[in-house]
Amino acid sequence: MSLNLEQIKTFSTKAWDEQIIPTLSKYIEIPNQSPLYDAEWATNGLTEQAIELLNNWVLAQGIKGLTSEIKKIEGLSPIILMVIEATKADAKNVLLYGHMDKQPPLTEQWTDGLHPYKAIIRNGKLYGRGGADDGYSTFASVLAIKALQEQNIPHDRYVVVIEGSEESGSVHLPAYIQKFEKEIQTPSLVVCLDSGCGNYDQLWMTSSLRGVLTGNLTVKVLDEACHSGSASGIVPSSFRVLRQVLDRLENQQTGEVNTKLNVEIPSYRIEQINKCAEVLGNTIYEEFAWHKNTQPVTKDLAQLMINKTWKPTLCITGVDGIPHTSNAGNVMRTQTTVKVSIRLPPSFQSGKAEKILKEILESNPPYGAEVTFTMDKCATGWDSPAIKPWLETALGEASNAFFGKPHVYMGEGGTIPFMGMLGEKFPEAQFVITGLLGPASNAHGPNEFLDIEFGKKLLSCVVYLLDAHAKNA
Template sequence: MSLNIEQVKEFSNKTWEESIIPTLSKYIEIPNQSPQYDPEWATNGLTEKAVELLNNWVLEQNVKGLKSEIKKIEGISPIIFITVESTKTENSKTVFLYGHMDKQPPLTSEWAEGLHPYKAVIKDGKLYGRGGADDGYSIFASVMAIKALQEQNISHDRYVIVIEGSEESGSIHLTQYIDKYQEEIGTPSLIVCLDSGCGNYEQLWMTSSLRGVLSGDLTVKVLDEACHSGSASGIVPSSFRILRQVIDRLENQITGEVDKRLHVEIPSYRIDQAKKCAEVLGDFYKSYSWHGNTQPITTDPAELLLNKTWRPTVCTTGVDGIPHISNAGNVMRTQTTVQLSIRLPPSLTVDVASKALKEILESNPPYGAEVIFNIVDVAAGWDAPAVKPWLEKALGEASQNFFNKPHVYTGEGGSIPFMGMLGEKFPEAQFVITGLLGPQSNAHGPNEFLHIDFGKKLLSCVVYLLDAHAKYA
């Protein structure tokens, strides 16, 4: 039986308005932070409240053959584990759909007037609030895509949906669940992740790669006791000056170029995709909230996209050992520590990166000072496997049917740690990585929003892709 495109559109519009938005709004208003950011996550009941809200909604949809459970392992965050039986009489395969329900910290004081991270507000076609687009909507879109097929009596594959609770903490708890329930998951031939982004709200976007990330604390220590700056300066080298020298080994302070040991050769087809994406987006860098006359690193959109998706970059995300200026005395401090977040090319392994970074930052310290780089967290990057003809055709048709524009491939500068793990476990699987995080949607930042109309069309595209997989994969 053929999928009725107009019925899919009607279903998506109706279910978003009548079911998804009301329940997603309730979810937004639960301040359940990811374990890394909330030391009381296991005892304050917020994670449980969010999980129960979502799981109850799933059960209320009366999807044929669906079983949904809250799985718990002692000491780690729970997951929602959903299975839907196949309705095909032969050649049934498994599709794995993934999302998460934990949230980043609120950044309460920075939100615009009338907006709040834990207050769902609809304004100008956008649903504001923490965790809606990143990534609370994913469970709704996954379940409703299956329901849409059933409402048209379309035969479908077996589905496994996993909604985890530690993605924003690097998916630190998820591997244990995947290992424990490996047999129930099976071997997926298609993996759908709805936790990524889009370059605009006008067509279907496919994430082709994800950068890895390595974060660590870089400390320079020169004294055991602080000294009066009048007596020590000019004799004792400043820990901050040494820190600047050490970081400059890693990242050229003039050009921003990172040490060649952290680079990889970018595949030619990824360069071609970046150029095509640049043609679609144009001067996309203008959408950033630039201060004053600040300029981008370059005005070449294709180069900016390659910088963001395939080249290593360094951000200083925190500092310790420096007092606030309101109580900073004329003192030569004993040490300075900064937290570095280093984005890694998709195909660079974290082992190679870790070894290189330790060597770059710690070897031959200036003046013999103590320089230590303590690696705190790592997440591998990911480069998507080649897209099979049936999926390439389905992506193009889905984008044309629901957006009237072709689909676009782009890499993402961030990481989804789980994707690399899935790629290793299921090397034969096809991947559809997409999402709602588009221009100015501000995931992790103030005024995070979900573009409602885009969400409706994206749900429709997922329906189409699931149908195509059942028929042609």
């Protein structure tokens, strides 16, 4: 039985307007944060409120053969585990994945009346923290299956996992995967809707994801703060020592990170990057809210994509030990701490990174200062296995059917920790990793939004791809 494409389009439009947007808006307005960023996540009830909202919605959809439960392991953030039984003979297993935890709100940086915990629709965009990353995934995964059932299309067995610690490196997820291994079984296809798109004009397939490692780097030089007039010139500033140590990790002139964290980039990935750069053009850097005359590190578009997807990079995302400028006296401070965030190449095993970083940052400290690096999050990246012919064909057909343009492969600079785990656990599986985080959507940052029209077309593509897997894989 063949899918009715027009019926899929109608279904997706109605589903977003009547099902996704109303409940997703309620989800956005719950201030639940990932465990790494909320010390009271286990007691303030916000995580439970968010996950119960999602699970209750799932149960109300009337999906045939569905069981959906909130699973809890003591001390770990909960997950939703859904199983939808197959309606066809010789069915295969498909795993669909998303998450419901959120990054910190950054409330003071939202503009134009927008707010991280207020769902606001403007110009076809739904604003609010966690809508695009990754609240919509629960709705899109379930409704894609419902669309097949409404057309009486025989389908595979589906397992949907919605976790609660992705933004903390999926630290709580492995225990659940192990505990519910029998329910999950061995998927031949993994669908993850937590990724992005290069534009809103076609279907984008994520070909790779960088890994990530974060931690605190502290330099301590004194046990007691003292007058800067007395100490400067005698006591080395903790900030200056910090700069010297960071220079070992990153060239401050070029941004190049220590070669110990680099890998050789496969030639076929370079070819895909060149094609992606050709499609996107200056959007690669123009999507950002540049301040005045600030420029990108280079205008070579392919090199920018290489930097974003296969090169290690360093960001300093937080700082302790430095008072606000309005309260800064003439004092030599005792220490400085910065939050170090390093993106690692997709094929770099993150387990090696902590040892390498401690060696780079802590060895032979300048002036004998106390330099310590303490890791708090680490996740390996992911590099897609070769795409099988049936999937390559289906991707092209879906993109052309619902967007009118061919699909494009793009590496992502971010991290989805679960994909690295799955890649190792299920090496024979095919992966469809995509999403609606596109230009200016600003996941993790202020004014995060999702493009509603793109979301409708993306849902249609997911329906098509699930049907193609059932028929051809």
